[in-house]
Amino acid sequence: MPSYSYRCRSCGDTFEMTRPMAESSAPATCPSGHDDTVKLLTTFATVTRGGGSATAPSPAPRPAGGGCCGGGCCG
Numbered sequence: 001m002p003s004y005s006y007r008c009r010s011c012g013d014t015f016e017m018t019r020p021m022a023e024s025s026a027p028a029t030c031p032s033g034h035d036d037t038v039k040l041l042t043t044f045a046t047v048t049r050g051g052g053s054a055t056a057p058s059p060a061p062r063p064a065g066g067g068c069c070g071g072g073c074c075g
Contacts, residue, residue: 001018001019001020001021002018002019002021002024003016003017003018004016004017004018004019004024004028004039004040004042005039005040005042006028006030006037006038006039006040007037007038007040008030008032008034008036008037009034009036009037009038010030010032010034010036011030011032011034013030013031013032014040015030015031024039025039
């Protein structure tokens with residue numbers, strides 16, 4: 001089940017709740033019992049397992065081709 005982060009507007013406490021996705025929009029009560037909470041935007045990260053080391057991403061390829069703007073003839 002996914003975990004959702006919330007912040008209580010009454011006391012300022014930030015907390016997490018694990019609940020089904022179908023209940024993600026349901027109201028949440030903070031651990032202190034306040035009902036005035038707001039769901040926070042959270043990000044998702046992945047972790048890979050393995051023996052290799054992480055490598056830096058390769059740079060974007062340089063534009064190529066004909067024409068004035070793609071061929072480098074613009075000054």
